Amino acid sequence: MGSFDFGVSLAFWLTIFSTLLCVYYGAVNWNKGSAEKEKNVEHWAQEEDKIDEEL
Amino acid sequence: MGMVENIIIIAYLAFVGYLGFLGYKKTKNKTDYLIAGRDTHPFIMALSYGATFISTAAIVGFGGVAAWLGNSLLWLTFFNIFVGIFIAFVFLGNPTRKMGYRLDAHTFPEFLGKRYDSKFIQLFGAIIILLFMPLYAAGVLIGGTQFISLYFHVDYDMALFVFSIIITAYVIAGGLKGVMFTDALQGTIMFVAMVILLFATFNALGGVNEAFGKLDVVWNATVLEPLSNISLKELKPGGPDFMMKLSQLWGFEGWNKMPQFLSEGWLFVITSITFGVGIGVLAQPQLVVRFMTVSSKRELNRAVLIGGIFIIAMTGIIFIVGALSNAWYYEFNEGKNALQSAGAIGKVIPHFINTAMPKWFAFIFLFALISAAMSTLSSQFHTMGTAVGRDLIELVSKKDMNSTMITRLGIVIMIIFSVSLAYAFDEQPAIIARSTSIFFALCAAIFLPAFLGGLFWKGATQTGAKISMIVGFLVSSFWLLFVHFKEAKELGLAKAIFGSHSLLSGKIIFVDALVIALPLSAIAFIIVSKMTQKMDEKHLEKCFND
Numbered sequence: 001m002g003s004f005d006f007g008v009s010l011a012f013w014l015t016i017f018s019t020l021l022c023v024y025y026g027a028v029n030w031n032k033g034s035a036e037k038e039k040n041v042e043h044w045a046q047e048e049d050k051i052d053e054e055l
Numbered sequence: 056m057g058m059v060e061n062i063i064i065i066a067y068l069a070f071v072g073y074l075g076f077l078g079y080k081k082t083k084n085k086t087d088y089l090i091a092g093r094d095t096h097p098f099i100m101a102l103s104y105g106a107t108f109i110s111t112a113a114i115v116g117f118g119g120v121a122a123w124l125g126n127s128l129l130w131l132t133f134f135n136i137f138v139g140i141f142i143a144f145v146f147l148g149n150p151t152r153k154m155g156y157r158l159d160a161h162t163f164p165e166f167l168g169k170r171y172d173s174k175f176i177q178l179f180g181a182i183i184i185l186l187f188m189p190l191y192a193a194g195v196l197i198g199g200t201q202f203i204s205l206y207f208h209v210d211y212d213m214a215l216f217v218f219s220i221i222i223t224a225y226v227i228a229g230g231l232k233g234v235m236f237t238d239a240l241q242g243t244i245m246f247v248a249m250v251i252l253l254f255a256t257f258n259a260l261g262g263v264n265e266a267f268g269k270l271d272v273v274w275n276a277t278v279l280e281p282l283s284n285i286s287l288k289e290l291k292p293g294g295p296d297f298m299m300k301l302s303q304l305w306g307f308e309g310w311n312k313m314p315q316f317l318s319e320g321w322l323f324v325i326t327s328i329t330f331g332v333g334i335g336v337l338a339q340p341q342l343v344v345r346f347m348t349v350s351s352k353r354e355l356n357r358a359v360l361i362g363g364i365f366i367i368a369m370t371g372i373i374f375i376v377g378a379l380s381n382a383w384y385y386e387f388n389e390g391k392n393a394l395q396s397a398g399a400i401g402k403v404i405p406h407f408i409n410t411a412m413p414k415w416f417a418f419i420f421l422f423a424l425i426s427a428a429m430s431t432l433s434s435q436f437h438t439m440g441t442a443v444g445r446d447l448i449e450l451v452s453k454k455d456m457n458s459t460m461i462t463r464l465g466i467v468i469m470i471i472f473s474v475s476l477a478y479a480f481d482e483q484p485a486i487i488a489r490s491t492s493i494f495f496a497l498c499a500a501i502f503l504p505a506f507l508g509g510l511f512w513k514g515a516t517q518t519g520a521k522i523s524m525i526v527g528f529l530v531s532s533f534w535l536l537f538v539h540f541k542e543a544k545e546l547g548l549a550k551a552i553f554g555s556h557s558l559l560s561g562k563i564i565f566v567d568a569l570v571i572a573l574p575l576s577a578i579a580f581i582i583v584s585k586m587t588q589k590m591d592e593k594h595l596e597k598c599f600n601d
Contacts, residue, residue, distance in 0.1 A: 003311045
């Protein structure tokens with residue numbers, strides 16, 4: 001990578017940095033944000049029942 | 056073709072068939088068929104997003120462009136990951152998912168239509184998809200079919216027929232579930248092939264630093280020294296040396312360097328390639344709809360990790376390998392660079408795979424390319440089908456209709472239309488070759504302000520969204536037809552009416568349509584929204600609160 005000029009080096013390292021950011025964010029928040037899931041499932045169950053009834 | 060290869064092909068098709076069938080089995084209602092039941096696994100969602108985004112054109116086409124213009128294309132990879140994955144998933148994904156759920160939206164046009172409480176917006180969105188996505192799909196279809204017919208030595212029409220039948224079967228039967236399951240398989244194949252390709256390339260060139268270092272030597276020996284004192288007119292138009300000379304004239308100084316600031320080459324790499332594709336991805340209907348397929352923010356968080364790694368393995372690797380192919384050819388093909396060896400930009404990657412890599416790898420890579428085409432196509436077909444079924448027929452007709460059946464019908468109509476285009480235009484006329492960039496520019500200019508405003512700004516109004524979409528459409532169409540050096544020339548309308556390829560001259564014609572149309576459409580959106588009546592509080596409550 002020593003032969004890259006400044007602009008290409010910047011793109012290269014920003015690419016690596018963004019990938020690491022995605023990995024870090026995904027890993028740290030792996031189990032976060034699932035609270036609303038139960039509520040949604042409940043709603044779907046009701047929707048499914050309604051559809052079954054209609055059928 | 057040997058016995059083993061035949062067995063692998065049959066196993067692959069059987070597996071694709073099985074996943075399509077699995078989608079069919081798990082599809083019980085319209086929500087399953089249109090948005091995969093809003094309960095997709097993060098691994099499948101992330102790979103499906105990535106594999107849909109990356110088509111054969113992105114690998115073969117952009118890989119070839121990297122062989123021509125070099126590592127400055129890494130700016131696009133940075134945008135693909137930072138904007139296309141991180142910003143899209145972390146900031147847009149969850150609000151889209153939640154609002155889509157609250158509004159019971161099943162397609163991207165329906166999402167916008169319901170957010171702004173406007174049938175016009177939903178119809179307009181569907182019509183844009185139906186007018187321009189078939190061209191984009193035909194482009195991908197032609198690319199994939201040409202590859203199959205070349206490799207298997209079969210007739211183009213026959214290959215196109217079989218290829219489209221296979222995709223049609225699983226898209227129609229399995230709905231978005233079938234599409235996403237097969238996408239995940241195809242994404243995995245693409246990932247494995249790319250990682251092997253990177254290691255094999257560095258290995259052949261003696262290591263990472265050695266490989267990049269050689270590019271400067273090759274540039275000096277094959278471009279700088281032989282071409283500096285030759286004028287463009289002395290070279291065969293479109294030939295390898297012509298293209299390299301052109302890149303020099305555009306301000307490129309080597310495969311490891313950025314073109315000169317604000318030169319034609321710089322404007323092309325930054326505005327057309329990096330912004331055009333890198334930002335355009337945010338408003339792609341077939342990708343936005345993926346956010347509505349998961350059940351909670353947790354799935355999106357997990358998908359960020361998988362998506363980030365997937366995309367760097369796609370565009371990151373193919374750009375680096377594309378650029379490095381120059382060093383490989385120089386070393387192993389009598390001191391020639393990539394374009395001199397392969398003959399044309401679009402031929403570099405296939406030629407490189409066939410000459411530089413072992414035969415077994417060429418076979419795996421073929422699968423990766425077929426997978427890339429199939430995963431992009433299946434999503435395009437599904438999106439177009441839902442635009443016909445859900446957004447057009449169901450919206451216009453007053454009766455309560457069976458969405459799944461109408462969407463299936465819509466998919467059949469749009470597949471027949473796209474395949475007919477691919478039959479009619481197998482010679483790849485300019486409009487098809489430019490269809491990806493045309494579609495990206497149009498989508499961003501038309502949909503992005505209304506989409507972002509709809510997610511985050513309660514002050515956004517229906518009229519604001521309508522005007523912004525119309526301004527985006529008119530300005531980007533004007534720029535594509537009459538100004539931009541590539542599209543305007545190849546579409547030919549400017550020449551037919553005004554006798555000149557572009558109405559403007561100078562460096563401005565190198566600026567991408569998106570860079571001009573998106574700000575204007577955004578300004579129109581803000582100004583008109585400020586000037587017009589706010590949307591009903593109750594409606595906003597429904598959009599923004601659970």
